[in-house]
Amino acid sequence: MPVPREIPADRFAFGCHRFGFGPAPKLPNGESGGEVDIERHVVPMVRAALDLGIRTFDSAVLYRATLQLGRALEILGVPPGEIRFQTKCLRYLGLATGGAVEHQPEALLQGIPARYHGLTDRWDPSPAGIEQQICRERIEFGGGNLYGVALHDSPDMEKQVGLNWETDVRPAVRFLEGTKASGFVERIGLGVKVPAFIHRFIAEEPGSLDYAGLTFCPAILGDLLGIIQAAQRGPKFEVTLMGINYGQAFTLTEDPATAPPFLYNYEMANDAERALMSQYFRICGSTPLLHLAAAVAGLLVVHFPDVMTQVVTSSMTPARLYETVKLIREAEVPAPVWRELKEAGLIPREFPTT
Numbered sequence: 184m185p186v187p188r189e190i191p192a193d194r195f196a197f198g199c200h201r202f203g204f205g206p207a208p209k210l211p212n213g214e215s216g217g218e219v220d221i222e223r224h225v226v227p228m229v230r231a232a233l234d235l236g237i238r239t240f241d242s243a244v245l246y247r248a249t250l251q252l253g254r255a256l257e258i259l260g261v262p263p264g265e266i267r268f269q270t271k272c273l274r275y276l277g278l279a280t281g282g283a284v285e286h287q288p289e290a291l292l293q294g295i296p297a298r299y300h301g302l303t304d305r306w307d308p309s310p311a312g313i314e315q316q317i318c319r320e321r322i323e324f325g326g327g328n329l330y331g332v333a334l335h336d337s338p339d340m341e342k343q344v345g346l347n348w349e350t351d352v353r354p355a356v357r358f359l360e361g362t363k364a365s366g367f368v369e370r371i372g373l374g375v376k377v378p379a380f381i382h383r384f385i386a387e388e389p390g391s392l393d394y395a396g397l398t399f400c401p402a403i404l405g406d407l408l409g410i411i412q413a414a415q416r417g418p419k420f421e422v423t424l425m426g427i428n429y430g431q432a433f434t435l436t437e438d439p440a441t442a443p444p445f446l447y448n449y450e451m452a453n454d455a456e457r458a459l460m461s462q463y464f465r466i467c468g469s470t471p472l473l474h475l476a477a478a479v480a481g482l483l484v485v486h487f488p489d490v491m492t493q494v495v496t497s498s499m500t501p502a503r504l505y506e507t508v509k510l511i512r513e514a515e516v517p518a519p520v521w522r523e524l525k526e527a528g529l530i531p532r533e534f535p536t537t
């Protein structure tokens with residue numbers, strides 16, 4: 184029996200996005216679970232996370248998920264001060280007017296409650312906007328201060344509406360530094376899907392970053408190792424894996440080359456991404472892609488304990504959360520598979536696989 188990786192429960196964070204986005208888990212007969220219900224869906228998930236020893240909950244203004252978390256804590260009789268709550272700002276749900284368009288793929292919009300229909304993702308990087316956003320998060324969560332506030336998806340803002348560092352990033356950072364000095368916000372972070380943005384941020388805002396949250400999967404391990412090195416060189420910051428499967432990409436159980444459309448970094452996979460995932464799939468053989476992703480995450484936490492402080496994972500099914508935590512601690516990838524993945528350039532040669 185292989186020895187489980189020693190990963191304390193405080194290295195896991197629960198991602199709340201589906202408390203708002205939905206959908207609820209499918210019914211046993213395969214039908215849609217419909218809209219998320221706090222008592223039926225959120226309370227059991229929060230209870231499962233707490234039973235696993237998870238104390239950190241991750242949300243975002245955009246997710247419209249924080250009120251549900253706060254209500255679930257109330258129902259469970261858990262004082263909010265007993266958990267650590269981190270959120271993300273800048274990106275919010277606004278009016279779909281003036282040329283604003285929805286950027287989330289259709290697959291992510293299933294199950295969004297009717298009250299949010301007709302609205303879309305927009306940006307407000309102004310200090311006054313951020314103040315309103317994070318105060319609302321605090322009220323909905325129900326606690327005192329915020330364990331962390333991350334700038335959410337600035338690279339997406341750049342792609343969609345343009346980004347001027349002097350007006351769209353720097354004032355937000357200065358404002359958050361003020362909230363940190365006052366004790367309202369404990370840590371300043373990033374929540375992004377583009378690794379290069381983290382290097383740009385630490386060059387532009389030296390010493391401001393407490394944690395870099397990166398949407399993760401093994402296909403960007405090389406980039407991630409570069410970020411870990413930057414964190415070790417200093418000024419020191421922590422790294423948070425926002426997911427380990429790139430949405431669904433590393434949960435596929437059929438060859439991604441021919442599988443039905445799937446998400447890759449929360450957008451529909453294109454031909455090149457399908458081909459890349461197919462390479463992983465074929466080399467992994469009987470080892471599920473999901474196990475590869477979990478093993479990589481677990482090894483990162485074990486080998487870089489000073490930097491890799493959080494793995495954010497999420498589900499709406501309590502048994503799935505138990506399974507993911509267990510896999511991160513226990514999933515095994517046979518040595519010949521690691522070797523072949525390295526030879527194919529799919530896993531960096533220097534990555535420690537034991």
Ligand SMILES: NC(=O)c1ccc[n+]([C@@H]2O[C@H](COP(=O)([O-])OP(=O)(O)OC[C@H]3O[C@@H](n4cnc5c(N)ncnc54)[C@H](OP(=O)(O)O)[C@@H]3O)[C@@H](O)[C@H]2O)c1
Nearest residue numbers: 198199425426427428429430434449495496497498499503
């Ligand atoms: N647009 C965005 O930028 C965006 C969107 C979403 C999330 N995020 C960030 O990423 C964080 C983590 O997200 P995440 O947990 O979705 O990422 P993830 O860890 O990459 O993937 C979780 C997904 O894997 C699925 N999964 C896990 N075990 C499985 C199994 N055995 N079989 C089939 N499917 C399995 C889950 O399905 P089930 O849910 O069915 O259990 C869930 O859809 C979020 O909290 C958020 O901060 C960003």
